[in-house]
Amino acid sequence: MRADPRAYFQETFGAFGETCLATAPGRVNLIGEHIDYHGLPVLPMALRRRIEVAFRGRTDSRIRAASAGYGVREFAWTPDLTPAAAGDWENYLRAAAQAVAGRWGLLRGIDAAVVSDLPPAAGLSSSSALIVAFSLALLRANNIHATFEELMGILPEGEHFVGTRGGGMDHAVSLAAREGCAVLVNFEPVSARPIPIPGDWGFLVAHSMKTAEKSGAVREEYNARRADGTAALHELGFASFREVPWSEHSACNAGFRAGARDAGTKAGMAGQRPTPQCDAFRHVVGEAQRVRAATEALESHNAPAFGRLLLESHASLRDVLKVSCPELDRLVEAAMDSGATGARLTGAGFGGCAVVFAPKGALPAVREGLVARFYSAHPDFDPDRHLLTAEPGAGALYLETP
Ligand code: GLA
Numbered sequence: 001m002r003a004d005p006r007a008y009f010q011e012t013f014g015a016f017g018e019t020c021l022a023t024a025p026g027r028v029n030l031i032g033e034h035i036d037y038h039g040l041p042v043l044p045m046a047l048r049r050r051i052e053v054a055f056r057g058r059t060d061s062r063i064r065a066a067s068a069g070y071g072v073r074e075f076a077w078t079p080d081l082t083p084a085a086a087g088d089w090e091n092y093l094r095a096a097a098q099a100v101a102g103r104w105g106l107l108r109g110i111d112a113a114v115v116s117d118l119p120p121a122a123g124l125s126s127s128s129a130l131i132v133a134f135s136l137a138l139l140r141a142n143n144i145h146a147t148f149e150e151l152m153g154i155l156p157e158g159e160h161f162v163g164t165r166g167g168g169m170d171h172a173v174s175l176a177a178r179e180g181c182a183v184l185v186n187f188e189p190v191s192a193r194p195i196p197i198p199g200d201w202g203f204l205v206a207h208s209m210k211t212a213e214k215s216g217a218v219r220e221e222y223n224a225r226r227a228d229g230t231a232a233l234h235e236l237g238f239a240s241f242r243e244v245p246w247s248e249h250s251a252c253n254a255g256f257r258a259g260a261r262d263a264g265t266k267a268g269m270a271g272q273r274p275t276p277q278c279d280a281f282r283h284v285v286g287e288a289q290r291v292r293a294a295t296e297a298l299e300s301h302n303a304p305a306f307g308r309l310l311l312e313s314h315a316s317l318r319d320v321l322k323v324s325c326p327e328l329d330r331l332v333e334a335a336m337d338s339g340a341t342g343a344r345l346t347g348a349g350f351g352g353c354a355v356v357f358a359p360k361g362a363l364p365a366v367r368e369g370l371v372a373r374f375y376s377a378h379p380d381f382d383p384d385r386h387l388l389t390a391e392p393g394a395g396a397l398y399l400e401t402p
Contacts, residue, residue: 002117003068005054009113012066017056020140024132024396025050026124027173028205028355029346030182031313032291034321036167037226038233038241039187040288043295044169045197046177047118047205048393051129055112057141065093065134067114077101077109083161091162092127096134099158103150107142119385121211123352128170131159132396148176148397152190165223166348177395184295188242197392198301202360205346205353206335206370207386208327209378212351222348225321228280235277244285283321287313307342307357314344314354323349331374338369355390363389 009019025046032042064074073090075081081098084090100107112134118126132155139146152175156168172185176192184193212218229241238244274282290309297305314332318324328345335343335356346355358366367387375381
């Protein structure tokens with residue numbers, strides 16, 4: 001159960017005056033992993049779990065925010081904010097303030113109470129949802145109604161302030177998702193096309209019980225995959241992945257033919273042992289094709305094809321890009337053994353969650369199977385945090401905010 005943000009606000013800051021609400025959901029990516037930062041389309045959906053910020057505008061430029069479990073933070077909103085201590089949640093507030101100020105200048109600050117029913121560090125994008133909701137609170141307190149495009153111009157970049165160099169998928173879906181739909185997110189120019197999810201399709205988000213902290217080693221691995229893909233692209237003589245030809249055979253082969261022609265063995269593409277750059281390239285072009293095929297499968301209600309594509313995506317993330325881990329692989333296997341139609345790691349990988357796809361009617365059996373086959377070995381398994389039924393919800397721009 002989510003706490004009432006307004007009640008929490010009044011408890012923390014006093015019961016005088018009106019409060020407003022800004023809300024942003026977490027997300028689960030259905031398919032299109034490790035390609036958003038290369039400007040390629042991805043297909044996530046928003047969850048019904050979210051961050052809520054009850055806020056009141058101040059007359060000065062201070063920002064004060066409280067979050068149960070994380071404490072109260074207060075700072076002056078000045079130009080060129082510097083990060084707070086590494087790992088402190090104040091960094092997300094500062095990231096939002098810095099992003100907003102970069103586009104609209106310094107504004108009036110807010111008092112804010114933050115509540116969430118999104119499990120943190122589970123790969124469900126709770127940190128992006130916090131930055132989205134807090135930015136919207138700052139803007140609304142100043143009567144600024146920003147468009148999706150304007151927000152996408154500041155938010156992904158703003159998150160880099162916290163030290164992660166992700167793509168724009170999380171912010172796009174948290175802003176622009178529609179109830180009952182997945183979102184085909186395109187970049188350059190950014191757009192979000194809702195695609196209805198058939199009513200009898202069901203999804204679970206299952207935690208591998210291995211936490212993938214977005215700091216330290218995982219961050220380095222993530223950034224390395226991004227750098228490898230970019231290096232391969234340039235070696236092959238392309239300026240962007242969007243230029244890689246979609247050949248009559250497979251985009252992968254097309255890329256390698258181009259590589260053999262333009263760059264030869266220099267990039268290690270034509271050699272015996274694939275380099276990490278070559279692997280990253282292969283994953284990215286293959287995954288982009290799977291997103292296209294999965295979009296078609298979704299639009300034509302073709303569940304078997306959709307499920308197969310999820311499995312192919314997982315195999316590529318595991319064997320080619322190498323961002324899975326034994327826990328995630330076992331979880332995906334357990335899901336398939338329990339009657340799922342498809343499953344794959346979701347998000348950055350190295351731990352975190354898998355998305356499990358099955359007919360809605362089969363979800364209870366898949367859930368039971370996962371508990372028996374996977375979670376029974378984990379004494380700290382908590383179904384409310386580790387095994388969620390994912391219903392496609394609306395994004396921040398389409399949620400009712402009374
Ligand atoms: C993280 C990032 C996203 C995306 C995924 C991998 O979740 O925040 O932008 O790059 O990893 O697909």
